[in-house]
Amino acid sequence: MVSFDHREPGTDPAAWVRSTADLETDPTTLDGVTSVVVVAPHPDDETLGAGALLATAADAGLPAHVLLVTRGEGSHPDSPTTTPERLRAVRDDEFRTALRILHPAASATVLDVPDGGLREHPDVLRDALTAHLAATTGRVLVVAPWRGDGHRDHRIAGEVAEEVVARSDAAELLAYPIWAWHWDDPQDSAMPWDRARALPVSAAVLERKRSALAAYVSQTEPLSPAPGDEAIVDDRHAAHHLGPIEWSFAVDTSASRSRESFDAHYERKPEGWDFDGSWYERRKRAVTLAALPRERYRSALELGCATGVLTAALTERADAVLGTDISAAPLERARHRAPAARFVQAALPSEWPSGRWDLVVMSEVGYYLSPVDLDATIDAVLASLDDDGVLVACHWRHPDDEAVSSGDAVDARLAERWPRPALVRHVEPDFVLSVLPGPGVVSVAAVEGLTP
Missing domain, CATH: 3.40.50.150 (Vaccinia Virus protein VP39)
Incomplete structure (x- = not known):
């Protein structure tokens, strides 16, 4: 598991812009897709990793469903001013506001796994995603965290999504990075750029994604000036996700290691x-x-x-x-x-x-x-x-x-x-x-x- 501290400055967003400027990739497309499912380990992951995709699906009239794994109550473990119980309620409200901005008709299921505890409860996500795909007709695009992202909940969510999609006849999988932008090195990247997919983000969609992220006040602004209440997604980190392209990686769920x-x-x-x-x-x-x-x-x-x-x-x-x-x-x-x-x-x-x-x-x-x-x-x-x-x-x-x-x-x-x-x-x-x-x-x- 990658070790990183979100309070550190991390990789300069401009370095990623330079490294991906001439990258030849296939586009992210919704052609032939009948619905979109986003797996979000925490409230705001759906916006950071797939906000433009959700907004694009809404504009195309495609239904979308978000499986929210946890309520994100562990985001500020050292806060002197709030409690996990209070954060659960706040982040739940923020999630629903953000989702309405991105895709007003989208539905959501909150799985209520403890924040940081998906490794101990993978069956909750596995069963929910399996049931949703079984009840859905047509070609489903599942979008989940890249399992190399560096956060344990993200890794398990990505692994479970790969496992479930591999057993589905009508689903395909894209994986989105969140924290890899922060800790990875553009000159020697761990991300699978040979499988990268690029979704161009229009000015209108970008504004909706920006507004959805702004709804997460508990994450984008300090809870207070006290140590432990720092913003989780500060302006520097948000810049990784608010550019003209939303990046993801295609996942081949049919192949064993060669x-x-x-x-x-x-x-x-x-x-x-x-x-x-x-x-x-x-x-x-x-x-x-x-x-x-x-x-x-x-x-x-x-x-x-x-x-x-x-x-x-x-x-x-x-x-x-x-x-x-x-x-x-x-x-x-x-x-x-x-x-x-x-x-x-x-x-x-x-x-x-x-x-x-x-x-x-x-x-x-x-x-x-x-x-x-x-x-x-x-x-x-x-x-x-x-x-x-x-x-x-x-x-x-x-x-x-x-x-x-x-x-x-x-x-x-x-x-x-x-x-x-x-x-x-x-x-x-x-x-x-x-x-x-x-x-x-x-x-x-x-x-x-x-x-x-």
């Missing part, structure tokens, strides 16, 4: 990640192995085995082990590290290995799969897992710029798709681990004869 991307990673870092030296990696591996409900397995499959560090440990617990990876380079190291195992280069889910397994391990690989490919991989595991077998899935919970989704999203989808409850679900700030059983799995105590 083989070429992994090949390039291993060319830079032949060991991939610090599997041997990192205490985090060693501890996570120990937790994974400790979670296995049986002492010994007949046939184990490890998906995304990388350089074979975990694979080598699995050979001590299984009679036969097969490791797969999308890239050839790490498999050469894996063969030396785990000579008792077999290895096959394979992309998931299209190159699924033949065989039956009573142990399948998916460690740090699920979030590199598109939602469609993740579902197909889950189906393949279920089809090839013996009745007394288990799937062990362990995933990093922090941002990964190369990931398609997140560890939490993968774990949630596994729980949703798996036909039986998890035997083990271990959650800590860094990773989540679930052990999902086949129909013939019984408890360790039952196997040992310790229960009646």
Whole structure:
């Protein structure tokens, strides 16, 4: 996660104007769109990130709906003059005023997730967006935060939107930046400018966007002269959003991380990640192995085995082990590290290995799969897992710029798709681990004869 302080001056807006002046991009268009849905983690995100789009949709007679995730009560945590409860009411009123200015006919749903708490409540947004798309006909344009924006709520909102849109037949997704304008460097930008979309903003639309932002008095002006009451969106930051172009990024929700991307990673870092030296990696591996409900397995499959560090440990617990990876380079190291195992280069889910397994391990690989490919991989595991077998899935919970989704999203989808409850679900700030059983799995105590 990017660390930034909104009170710092941040990147000069003029620097972004210069860096994007000659950028060749596709336009943002509403051609063929029948409705617009904007995901706003906080009141004012809809205006800053998609205000011109909402106004343009209104002028085109297109319906729009805003999913407001939180009421933004955490915007001034150090204020000596107000409370989160008071800010909830103020920002709710400001939101409704701003939305009327941008799109008088737009509807809105307030999800009431605690400000800063979307990571703990992603299902609230997931369910609401899924239900809205299911009830909407025609081609829907969903607009949500760019998940690399640097704010945790923005990241989770972007990830959830990608996941839901990927499972919709009639929706497409654009991602808007908010805080990236503040912390990013135009000379070495983290934003995906190769996927940029530009919406020209007319003078009339810009004036409506400016008026809508001005409705957020609690954010654009200090609450008081006291420290802790500073404006969140001061004039310098507002300038990023009040120009002649409203920027967003197209999101391809159908593609898993490519083989070429992994090949390039291993060319830079032949060991991939610090599997041997990192205490985090060693501890996570120990937790994974400790979670296995049986002492010994007949046939184990490890998906995304990388350089074979975990694979080598699995050979001590299984009679036969097969490791797969999308890239050839790490498999050469894996063969030396785990000579008792077999290895096959394979992309998931299209190159699924033949065989039956009573142990399948998916460690740090699920979030590199598109939602469609993740579902197909889950189906393949279920089809090839013996009745007394288990799937062990362990995933990093922090941002990964190369990931398609997140560890939490993968774990949630596994729980949703798996036909039986998890035997083990271990959650800590860094990773989540679930052990999902086949129909013939019984408890360790039952196997040992310790229960009646």
